[in-house]
Amino acid sequence: MTMSHSGGRRRPPTIHDVAREAGVSRGTVSRVLNGGHYVSPAAQEAVNAAIRRTGYVVNRHARSLITGRSDSIGFLLTEPQERFFEDPNFNVLLRGCTQALAAHDIPLLLMLAGTEDERRRITRYITAGHVDGVLLVSSHSGDPVAEQLREAGVPLVMCGKPIGVGSKVSYVAADDRDGARDMVRHLVSLGRRRVGVVTGPLDTPGGVERLAGYREVLAEAGIAYDERLVVPGDYSRASGEAGAELLLSRVPDLDAVFVASDLMAQGVLTALHRAGREVPRDVAVGGFDDSPAAVASTPALTTIRQPWDRISSEMVRVLLAQIGGDDQSAVILPTELVRRGST
């Protein structure tokens, strides 16, 4: 019966069309749509058949208008640098979240807020209720967005443990400290004693925790902590290269380096190679992340795998639970040592 204008978009069927087709009221159709409670099997079946025949798809705008929910989730990246976007980890995380949400038929809105101005605009957009919750990726501390969203009562889950703020915010993170401990223990177990470290930014949880793990293992192994063996990095390849040069100039007989990211570890390998050190014979190198950079390096990197697929699925699970009324929660996931040629 539908009038079909060939070519352009025809008017899509509404709940009214389905009701007429099924011989029931619109209310009954709606009840079927929303779980089928208080609906007789016969009506249920008639409605389902009518939906199939008409090709009905619910109009989410109408539904959202009345429920007050948007049935969509925001993926917010508040990061001034482009670095993180170029980080392969980001891809895995984004893809994982998109897929986990797709399983619930929830679309993901990608929001990039690199500048102060954009952050203001996006925060406003979010607090106006355009998404039901936010997956927040913000590696640096001092980001006020998390606090603002929390205050506005927006369900929120962060990737990585937030530092600085003592606020109650849900997060999902890999166990950075434990991963660092595993790596440094591994280096020490190989007989290395002059173990350098290139840290991540010390205003990020990864930077702080991985360094902490390093110190703990040195202490437990009875190796004195030596400041000259600690150099800061910013997760970029270049900072790894510079860091290794600095380490070599300070401690020429260095026999291992724990590097807080694979990308930096690539830079470390370059600098060691240039300085004529052979890896792992002269210097063993351990990375962190198990990113594609780990296998692309020569030699391939021994590293700590972060469980990105689990991180993303847990972020989605926690967020949906929170939207459903649960309290916030923190999830810490285990890491794994992956041994390759660099140790």
Place this chain on the structure above:
Amino acid sequence: MTMSHSGGRRRPPTIHDVAREAGVSRGTVSRVLNGGHYVSPAAQEAVNAAIRRTGYVVNRHARSLITGRSDSIGFLLTEPQERFFEDPNFNVLLRGCTQALAAHDIPLLLMLAGTEDERRRITRYITAGHVDGVLLVSSHSGDPVAEQLREAGVPLVMCGKPIGVGSKVSYVAADDRDGARDMVRHLVSLGRRRVGVVTGPLDTPGGVERLAGYREVLAEAGIAYDERLVVPGDYSRASGEAGAELLLSRVPDLDAVFVASDLMAQGVLTALHRAGREVPRDVAVGGFDDSPAAVASTPALTTIRQPWDRISSEMVRVLLAQIGGDDQSAVILPTELVRRGST
């Protein structure tokens, strides 16, 4: 006057609150919101002041319900492999599109449809009107999604020239053929005569066009086309490595290679190095993309820059124009030769 429940989300102000506050009707507020036509300056000002005082933000669901538009755009990736998602080009494109849309205050919905099943679900979702238009990234031919969306009358812009389908679909692409010509002319101008090529997949425009450019330049330079110098790749690093080995086995005195992507060119460098060839002295290597891989290589790659920022902004521009009623159109953007150490 607003009752504020500290903590939870308070009921946001509606157009009704603004109207009361401004002393006008809701219709007048709506007119101000939608461009301010047929509104007296006095009313205009009163409404704007009221909006500011109340902190009013339009409810997009209500608006969409009546306008029939969603005021959002989908970014659809129909790609079975993970490769493209790991491609740094993808990041740049996604970020560029997000930002171009943000300038219009239009949120971007990220849609991933890697499997047949997902493609069906997403197509249904899109044709139900949940987005006003689609930015489609699908490197391989034979993807039915483009055709389905086009038939459903959904505004659509593809990244890269679609091949196979003779259908009228808008697209934005770099000038692959011209870029390839520039690179091969560059190699020939250096005196190289035995120029190999590692192609992209020949069911993609990049694969086909870049090979065509290679052949054209050989012809114009009076160099005979030699099948042994042509090996296929799939844009992966591994295929570049294998390709270079094959080339060396067939034509040991090869003096240049044009590689259809930077990632593959990295593999080519690895293979050449292992075979004891020095780059560029023995063999000059030219890549394509100017991706981060180009600078990360040793030596850094001479390559063809694809204007990704312009590609993304043009895709958005064309899509918005099409949503506004314009006909579909194709945009071809120029590439640029970037010379580095590998030639």
Place this chain on the structure above:
DNA sequence: CTGAAAGCGCTTACAG
């Protein structure tokens, strides 16, 4: 279990 009815917040002809 089911229908009739109210209403979510907005836009847009329609009369003035």
Place this chain on the structure above:
DNA sequence: CTGAAAGCGCTTACAG
């Protein structure tokens, strides 16, 4: 230029 009114497609108490 402006207001009153209809209506977009849906959900949800309410009364049976």
